[in-house]
Amino acid sequence: MTSSTPRTRLIATDLDGTLLCDGGTVSDRTAAALAAAEAAGIQVVFVTGRPPRWMQQVSAHIGGHGVAICSNGGAIVDVRRGELLESFPIAEGSVLAIVHALRAALPGVAFAFEHPRGWAREPGYELRMWGDDAEQAVDPAERLLADGRVAGVFKILAKHPSLDPDTFLTEARRAAGHLAEITRSAPVAMVEISALGVTKASTLASWCREQGIDRTEVVAFGDMPNDLEMLAWAGHSYAVANAHPEVLAAVTHHTTSNDQDGVATVVEELLKALEPR
Incomplete structure (x- = not known):
């Protein structure tokens, strides 16, 4: 040096x-x-x-x-x-827009949400990691977002049951990259979504x-x-x-x-x- x-x-x-x-x-x-x-x-x-x-x-x-x-x-x-x-939360209206965009483009996708009070998931979001079994709300995304149980979401996780992980990332960015930052870190088909610029x-x-x-x-x-x-x-x-x-x-x-x-x-x-x- x-x-x-x-x-x-x-x-x-x-x-x-x-x-x-x-x-x-x-x-x-x-x-x-x-x-x-x-x-x-x-x-x-x-x-x-x-x-x-x-x-x-x-x-x-x-x-x-x-x-x-x-x-x-x-x-x-x-x-x-x-x-x-x-x-650094995702804009409230954007969370549901992201869910709808990915569902339309990639049938079979399931979601989970990180927020200041914990996390919540859809019934189809498969648990796989230690810590995933912590107390959570389980319901379809629309219901979770509508009734106030999930507020201030700072990370969305989306899983697909069959896509290659890199293909899933590419297709998710194509469908919703204008709404959020979309990336991946897991060895499975899971993308991680943050607010634009975060x-x-x-x-x-x-x-x-x-x-x-x-x-x-x-x-x-x-x-x-x-x-x-x-x-x-x-x-x-x-x-x-x-x-x-x-x-x-x-x-x-x-x-x-x-x-x-x-x-x-x-x-x-x-x-x-x-x-x-």
């Missing part, structure tokens, strides 16, 4: 498929690297597609500030206190402005299409070896896979560069 290279002040990392091992855990090596970065004055921010309710598993590693950006930028969460600090990058950029951190002082890590905007925004970005082909092609710097502590490998090198010579 030369004197003309901006000092790293913030590490922004995706979780699943990037920082976490395939079993969803933080390895000892990665935990030590994150702790060392915080001790060196580098802020660590988790920037994830996960909803707020799924953050307890990594709360011990979030750093002194305790804040994570969740739901692809749709929410900022104080993980330690379990408190939603800010959310991405991991937009919320991270806002957080950094508040902290007085320039984008050139940010190092970012990711693996899936929902990370692309963040990786393009950050001054220095890395794709883990197991990343989606589109991410590997878009990012100049690569590191080893999530199961081989790819994030920790880079963080350790960053910290070595800070050591006095």
